[in-house]
Amino acid sequence: MLTKKQKQQSAMILDQIYANGPIARVELSRKLGITPATLTEITHYLLDRKVIYEVGEDTDDYHVGRKKILLDITPQYAYFLGIEFYHNFFSMCITDNKGTVFAQQVVEFSPEELNVNFTWTRILNTLASFREQHAQFTLTSIGFSLPGFLDSENKVLVTDHPFWNSLNLTDFENAVDLPVYFAPLTNSLAIAQRIFSTETAIDDFIFLHIRNKIVTAYMKDGQLVENQTPYVAELGHTTSNPQGEVCSCGKRGCLHTYSSEEAILRKSKMIYEVSANSFFHNIVKDQSQIDMNAFIKAYRLGDDATMTIIKNAMKYLAITLENLTMMIDINHIYVHGTLFNTPEFTDILNNSLAENSSPYRKLHRLNYTLVPYKQINGAISACAHSVRETIIHGF
Incomplete structure (x- = not known):
C-alpha cells in the first residue's frame, strides 16, 4: 500500500504520464x-497493478550507457461512461482510460421539448438500453458534464436556466x-484536453x-483550478462594450450579447421578422427554424x-481574449464551439485578434488553438x- 504522501505523488506521476507519455523515470x-x-x-506499484506499462527503450536517447525505459498508460485498463446534458440533446459514450471511444449515442430534441424529453426516467431508460447494447464493456464509473456550476455539497446545479436549476443530481x-x-462542462473539457489529447x-x-x-x-501547473463561487468562470458576462445592448443579466454590452450562439440566433430571428x-x-419557412446551420448559409x-x-x-471575443491574457x-x-467549425468565422477571429492586439504582444504572442466541436465532446470529457x-487520484 502507498502512504498518503506516496498517493499524492502517484497522482502527480500518472498525470505526467498521461500528459507527456511515453516518458522515462529520470x-x-x-x-x-x-x-x-x-x-x-511508486512506478513499480503502478506497474504491478497494470495501470502503466513499460513501452521499451527511448530510441531518441543517443547518450552512451544504459538506455532509458519509457513508461506509458495502459490502454483499455478500464472503461467509463460519459454523459453531457444540453438544452436540445444529451449525448453518451463509452471510452477506455485513454479516451478511445468504443460506443456513442446522441439523443436530440428541440429546446421546447426539454421538459418532456429530459426526465430522469427518460435518461435512465435510455442509459439502460445503451449499456445493454454494449454490455461487453465492464464500466468503472459514470461521468457527467453539466451545463452550469455544481454545488457539490447539495448535488444541485447553479445556473440561470430554470429547468436545470430544478435538477437534483442525487x-x-x-x-x-x-x-x-x-463536473461543469468546461472543467471536463479542460481535463480532457490535458489527459486525452495527442x-x-x-x-x-x-x-x-x-x-x-x-x-x-483554468489549468495551472497541470492542475484544474476549481471555482468555489457560482458564475466566477462566466466570461460571457464580462463587459465588452459599455454602450452595448442590455444583457439578460441586466448589464449592458456583455460578451454574451455579441458572441454567444443564443445572441447570434436571437438577432437572426429579428432580422427575419423585420427585413423582407x-x-x-x-x-x-419561419423564424423558429433558424439555427446555426441556417445562419452559416445566410x-x-x-x-x-x-x-x-x-x-x-x-x-x-478578440478584445476579451486579449484582456484575459x-x-x-x-x-x-x-x-x-460550433462557431469555429466554420473556416470563414475563424478567419474573422484571426483578423480581429491582429487588429486588437496590444503593442506588448511583440514580446509575448497570444497563442490559441481552435478545438473542433462535436456533439459527443462533452460526453468524452x-x-x-x-x-x-x-x-x-485513485491509487
Whole structure:
C-alpha cells in the first residue's frame, strides 16, 4: 500500500504520464522533484497493478550507457461512461482510460421539448438500453458534464436556466449501480484536453467554451483550478462594450450579447421578422427554424446583416481574449464551439485578434488553438473527469 504522501505523488506521476507519455523515470523525477528511489517504488506499484506499462527503450536517447525505459498508460485498463446534458440533446459514450471511444449515442430534441424529453426516467431508460447494447464493456464509473456550476455539497446545479436549476443530481446518483462524478462542462473539457489529447501537454492554459453560454476553465501547473463561487468562470458576462445592448443579466454590452450562439440566433430571428430582403427567407419557412446551420448559409450567400453580426461577435471575443491574457499568466487558450467549425468565422477571429492586439504582444504572442466541436465532446470529457477521479487520484 502507498502512504498518503506516496498517493499524492502517484497522482502527480500518472498525470505526467498521461500528459507527456511515453516518458522515462529520470524525466519524471526531474519534472516532479520526486527522488529516483521513491519514484521507482511508486512506478513499480503502478506497474504491478497494470495501470502503466513499460513501452521499451527511448530510441531518441543517443547518450552512451544504459538506455532509458519509457513508461506509458495502459490502454483499455478500464472503461467509463460519459454523459453531457444540453438544452436540445444529451449525448453518451463509452471510452477506455485513454479516451478511445468504443460506443456513442446522441439523443436530440428541440429546446421546447426539454421538459418532456429530459426526465430522469427518460435518461435512465435510455442509459439502460445503451449499456445493454454494449454490455461487453465492464464500466468503472459514470461521468457527467453539466451545463452550469455544481454545488457539490447539495448535488444541485447553479445556473440561470430554470429547468436545470430544478435538477437534483442525487436522484440520478441513487438510481445507478456505479460511482458517479459530476463536473461543469468546461472543467471536463479542460481535463480532457490535458489527459486525452495527442498534442504536447501545456501546463498553464485557459479552456474557453462558447455555445449558448461563454464559460472558461483554468489549468495551472497541470492542475484544474476549481471555482468555489457560482458564475466566477462566466466570461460571457464580462463587459465588452459599455454602450452595448442590455444583457439578460441586466448589464449592458456583455460578451454574451455579441458572441454567444443564443445572441447570434436571437438577432437572426429579428432580422427575419423585420427585413423582407433577408436571405433567411430563402433558407427557412419561419423564424423558429433558424439555427446555426441556417445562419452559416445566410452568411455564405452574402447576407449583410449576418456579416455584421459575426464581425461584431469575433471583434468583441478578440478584445476579451486579449484582456484575459493581459490579466492571467498563461501559455495558451483553447477555444471550443460550433462557431469555429466554420473556416470563414475563424478567419474573422484571426483578423480581429491582429487588429486588437496590444503593442506588448511583440514580446509575448497570444497563442490559441481552435478545438473542433462535436456533439459527443462533452460526453468524452465526462469520461476524462471520471479517469481523473478513479485512476489519477485513485491509487
